[in-house]
Structure formats: C-alpha cells, structure tokens
Amino acid sequence: MRNNGDFTNTAVKIERAVVSYREHVALREVSLEIKKGEFLGIIGPNGAGKTTLLSLINGLGKLVQGNVWVLGHSICRGSVNGIRKRVGYVAQLQNIDPRMPITVREVVMVGRYGQLGLFRRPHKTDQTVVNKMLELVGMSHLANRPIGHLSGGEQQRVAIARALAQEPEMLLLDEPTASLDWRAQGELLDLVRRIHEIQNLTTMFVTHDLNALPDICDRLVLMKEGKIWQQGQPEQVLKQDILSQLYDAPISIQEHEGRLVFLKAG
Amino acid sequence: MQNAILAAFLGGVACATVGVFVVLMGVSFIGVCLAHAAFAGALLGVLVGFNPMLGAFLFSLGTAAIIGPLASRGELNLDTSIGVLFSLMLGLAFIFMGLMPGPKTQMLSLLWGSILTVSRTDLIWLGIVAVAVVAIVILFYKEIQAVIFNREIALAVGIPAGLIIYGILFLTGSTITVSLSPIGGLLIFSLIINPAAAAYQLTYSLKKMFLLSAVFGIVSGWIGLLASYLFSAPSGAAIIVTSSIIFGLAALFSPKRKVKRWQAKDEPSRVL
Numbered sequence: 055m056r057n058n059g060d061f062t063n064t065a066v067k068i069e070r071a072v073v074s075y076r077e078h079v080a081l082r083e084v085s086l087e088i089k090k091g092e093f094l095g096i097i098g099p100n101g102a103g104k105t106t107l108l109s110l111i112n113g114l115g116k117l118v119q120g121n122v123w124v125l126g127h128s129i130c131r132g133s134v135n136g137i138r139k140r141v142g143y144v145a146q147l148q149n150i151d152p153r154m155p156i157t158v159r160e161v162v163m164v165g166r167y168g169q170l171g172l173f174r175r176p177h178k179t180d181q182t183v184v185n186k187m188l189e190l191v192g193m194s195h196l197a198n199r200p201i202g203h204l205s206g207g208e209q210q211r212v213a214i215a216r217a218l219a220q221e222p223e224m225l226l227l228d229e230p231t232a233s234l235d236w237r238a239q240g241e242l243l244d245l246v247r248r249i250h251e252i253q254n255l256t257t258m259f260v261t262h263d264l265n266a267l268p269d270i271c272d273r274l275v276l277m278k279e280g281k282i283w284q285q286g287q288p289e290q291v292l293k294q295d296i297l298s299q300l301y302d303a304p305i306s307i308q309e310h311e312g313r314l315v316f317l318k319a320g
Numbered sequence: 321m322q323n324a325i326l327a328a329f330l331g332g333v334a335c336a337t338v339g340v341f342v343v344l345m346g347v348s349f350i351g352v353c354l355a356h357a358a359f360a361g362a363l364l365g366v367l368v369g370f371n372p373m374l375g376a377f378l379f380s381l382g383t384a385a386i387i388g389p390l391a392s393r394g395e396l397n398l399d400t401s402i403g404v405l406f407s408l409m410l411g412l413a414f415i416f417m418g419l420m421p422g423p424k425t426q427m428l429s430l431l432w433g434s435i436l437t438v439s440r441t442d443l444i445w446l447g448i449v450a451v452a453v454v455a456i457v458i459l460f461y462k463e464i465q466a467v468i469f470n471r472e473i474a475l476a477v478g479i480p481a482g483l484i485i486y487g488i489l490f491l492t493g494s495t496i497t498v499s500l501s502p503i504g505g506l507l508i509f510s511l512i513i514n515p516a517a518a519a520y521q522l523t524y525s526l527k528k529m530f531l532l533s534a535v536f537g538i539v540s541g542w543i544g545l546l547a548s549y550l551f552s553a554p555s556g557a558a559i560i561v562t563s564s565i566i567f568g569l570a571a572l573f574s575p576k577r578k579v580k581r582w583q584a585k586d587e588p589s590r591v592l
Contacts, residue, residue: 112476114472114475114476135478135480136478138475138476138477138478139477139478141476143473143476143477145472145473148470152576153520153524153576154344154469155344155520155523155524155525155526155528155529156465156468156469156524156526157524157525160465160469160526161469163462164462164465164466164469164473164474164477165477167462167463167466167474167477167478167479168477168478168479169478170462172460172463173459175462176462200524201469216473216477220477220478
C-alpha cells in the first residue's frame with residue numbers, strides 16, 4: 055500500500071486514526087479521505103481535535119493507532135521528513151520578538167531550506183521563488199524589514215509565502231486568521247482563496263470561527279470531542295440546528311449581502 | 321602572556337558564537353548549568369584519578385543530553401529542568417570537593433580559571449573547539465537560522481530540527497568544557513552571554529550578530545587582560561567586567577531602542 059495507483063486522485067487517506075496525549079484522547083478513530091484539489095474546511099469547538107487532525111498530515115502528531123497516507127506515502131517513522139517538504143503549514147499568529155534578527159525575505163527563504171537539504175546554499179532559482187511568493191502575498195515592499203516589525207496580518211501573509219515557497223502540493227492552514235483584525239482577516243481569506251486556485255493546491259483550513267470560513271470550501275468537516283461528527287457540502291451542514299449542537303450554544307444564521315453571517319443567539 | 325592573548329582570542333570566538341544560540345533561543349541559564357556540570361565532572365576526575373578534562377566533557381555533554389529531550393519534547397518547562405540540573409551539579413561539585421583531602425586550590429582555580437598560566441594542551445583543545453564551532457555554524461547556517469527563528473516551523477518545512485538542537489547543545493557543552501581550565505567556570509557564563517547580548521542590541525542580521533558577538537568576545541578578553549596587567553587585578557574578573565561594560569554601551573546606543581522613543585512621539589489620540 056505505498057506508491058500504488060489507489061492514490062492518483064487522493065491527497066490524504068486517514069483510517070481509524072487514534073491520537074492521544076497521555077490521558078487525553080485527542081482523536082478517536084477518525085477516518086477521512088481528501089481528494090486532490092479539494093478545499094476542505096474543518097470546524098468545531100476548541101479542543102475538538104482539529105489541530106491534531108492537521109498535525110497528523112504533516113507528521114508532527116503521533117499516531118497511536120490507525121493508518122495515514124499523505125500524497126501516496128504512508129506516514130510512519132522515518133519517512134515523514136520527505137512528506138513535510140511537500141506540505142505547507144501555516145499556524146496561528148505567533149508572538150515574534152520584535153528584535154529577532156531575521157528579515158521577512160529570510161523567513162520566506164526558510165520554506166526553501168527543507169527542499170534544499172543539508173550543506174546546500176540557496177541558489178538564484180530559490181531567490182526567484184521567494185520573490186515570486188512575496189509578490190503573490192503582496193509583501194515585496196517589506197521584504198527587507200525585520201519580521202518582528204510587521205503587523206499580525208502582514209506576518210500571516212509572510213507565513214503563507216513561506217509555506218508556498220516550499221512549492222507544496224498541499225497547504226494546511228490552522229486558524230490563520232485568529233487574532234487578526236477584521237480587515238486583515240478579510241484580506242487573508244481572499245488571499246487563501248486566490249492561492250488555492252492559482253497554485254492548484256489541496257487545501258485544509260481549520261477554524262473555530264464560523265465567520266472566518268472561506269466561502270470556497272468544497273466540503274466541511276465538523277469535529278466534536280475528537281471525532282468527525284458530521285461532514286458535507288457547506289449548504290448541507292451550515293444549518294442553525296446542526297451548528298448549535300456542534301458548539302453546544304445557540305447559533306443563528308443570517309444572510310447579509312449574499313453571504314452567511316453567524317451570530318451567537320440568546 | 322602570548323598564550324593568554326591566544327586563549328582569550330579562541331575562547332572569545334567559541335563562547336561568543338555559542339552565546340548567539342543561547343541568547344536567541346532564550347536559554348541563558350543553560351550556560352551556567354553546563355559550566356557547573358563541567359566543573360563537577362572535572363572534580364570527579366581529580367578525586368577518582370582520571371583526566372579532569374574528560375570528566376568535565378562527559379558531565380557537560382551528559383547534562384546537555386538530558387536537557388535535549390526535555391527541550392524537544394516540551395514535557396517539562398525548560399527553565400525548570402535546567403534549574404534542577406544546575407542545582408544537582410552544584411551539589412555534586414561540593415560533595416566531590418568535600419571528599420577530597422588536602423588543599424583545594426587546584427579545584428578553585430577551575431572556578432576562577434587561570435588564563436595567565438594556560439597550558440599548551442588547553443590551548444590546543446580550545447583551538448580545536450573554536451574551529452569546530454565556527455565551521456559548524458558556517459556549514460549549517462541555514463538550518464540554525466530556521467531553528468532559532470521557530471523550531472516548529474523548521475520541523476514543518478522538513479528540517480531535522482531535533483538534530484540541529486542536539487548539535488547546538490553539543491557545541492555549547494564542548495565549548496564550556498575546553499574553556500573550564502583556562503577561562504574558569506564562573507567566567508565562561510559571562511563570556512557566553514555578554515558579547516551575544518551586546519550584539520543582539522545592535523543588529524537585525526543574524527550573520528552580523530555572529531560576527532559582532534565574536535568581535536566583542538575577543539575584545540572583552542584582550543581589554544580585560546590589559547586591564548588586569550595595568551591594575552594588577554585578577555584577569556578573569558577583569559574580563560567579566562569588560563564584557564559587561566561592552567554590553568552596557570551596546571544597550572545604551574542600541575538602534576533597536578530608538579524605535580521606542582520615536583513611537584512615544586507619535587500623534588496624540590483623538591478624544592471624542
């Protein structure tokens with residue numbers, strides 16, 4: 055079951071995956087298949103196992119039971135580094151020391167380092183890729199600034215450019231808009247949508263915030279208590295009763311200028 | 321005196337380079353911890369009758385090897401685990417010292433160092449480690465840069481971050497071991513932290529930070545030696561004070577601090 059034809063159209067296949075951190079079981083027999091080119095949204099309350107699910111795919115999570123195949127390769131010990139190079143990962147906004155001696159361009163270049171391998175220095179082609187990605191995310195003008203001097207929204211754009219500099223086949227986004235202001239949030243979602251289309255990626259987007267869900271999701275996975283609780287197309291699952299049950303809180307949905315807006319009711 | 325100047329140069333380069341990792345990764349305390357481990361190991365060597373340098377090497381690398389998994393798995397707060405190991409090493413050092421018969425001058429010289437009477441063997445070892453440290457930083461510069469920036473991101477892009485961290489700890493342990501007898505257990509710490517912390521105040525480029533740190537390390541050693549000669553002060557203490565003064569000046573004239581003052585003069589907020 056390694057490099058056979060079963061995986062021509064499948065980016066990820068997870069079979070009855072169990073992940074636990076000491077006493078706490080974070081994923082309980084989760085099975086999921088993701089097609090190549092799909093934009094998958096993963097929603098659910100805090101602690102539902104969304105991030106753990108992502109960490110399985112870039113090999114940062116520890117599988118206790120079950121099987122995971124990513125881009126045709128089984129994720130097991132030793133083979134994970136190769137997969138990581140082909141999967142871009144963007145985490146939540148992190149605190150960066152404003153005095154950190156590393157520039158925006160250098161941060162994006164880090165995305166090339168895995169591909170380059172040990173003992174090899176970045177070439178002109180790597181510089182070209184970095185410049186292209188900086189331009190794609192609209193950060194070329196800040197390329198020589200120290201990374202810690204950028205605003206949260208700008209730092210997240212740089213993080214996306216860094217992930218794209220890997221020239222990945224998959225992009226994993228873990229709450230990329232958390233703690234961004236409204237405008238930065240909107241701009242980042244636009245960027246994610248554009249990149250998914252231009253770069254021909256398979257994208258997984260995790261968020262607990264329903265209003266930060268890009269409207270191009272092909273499918274939504276609803277997670278609760280370490281399990282996939284429901285899944286389906288956005289119009290099937292974005293219903294008041296389903297979401298209220300998912301979050302254990304009354305949620306009302308309203309349509310505003312052609313898009314759905316989610317409010318905490320009551 | 322020539323040997324002392326050379327020892328200050330080599331020790332300055334090795335310690336100051338290692339210091340860049342320590343300062344940027346926010347684990348300043350690791351220096352003291354490994355220095356005391358090396359000290360305890362050297363004392364055990366003297367007590368039992370094998371080469372003190374070997375004891376120092378085994379102890380500081382052993383301690384680094386315990387800190388490594390704690391750091392990479394994040395099972396324990398890194399500061400806490402370093403603190404526990406540090407106190408253990410201090411305790412062991414005193415036990416070994418207490419068990420030793422006769423005068424303790426040789427032991428205490430390990431703590432204060434004896435840069436003026438540095439031996440040829442010490443110098444050779446110091447030279448080997450200084451060259452190794454610089455060579456490894458050049459060879460693995462991009463991986464080191466990525467790990468210093470963010471360990472998780474380094475892992476996620478496919479860099480063997482764990483290996484790089486162990487490498488950094490190994491270098492730190494080796495540097496401290498070979499500096500123990502010429503530079504002294506207490507002095508090493510200031511020579512690791514101060515030059516790197518001073519360089520950190522002055523630049524946003526990691527390459528420049530490595531270079532500046534090394535320059536500050538060497539200059540601290542040389543000015544310290546000169547001062548100790550002029551004022552017949554203890555050489556180790558003079559080097560510590562010099563490196564602290566360099567740090568103080570760097571902090572005072574840091575361009576990174578000017579940003580703050582400029583922000584303070586920003587437009588006043590509007591009151592509605």
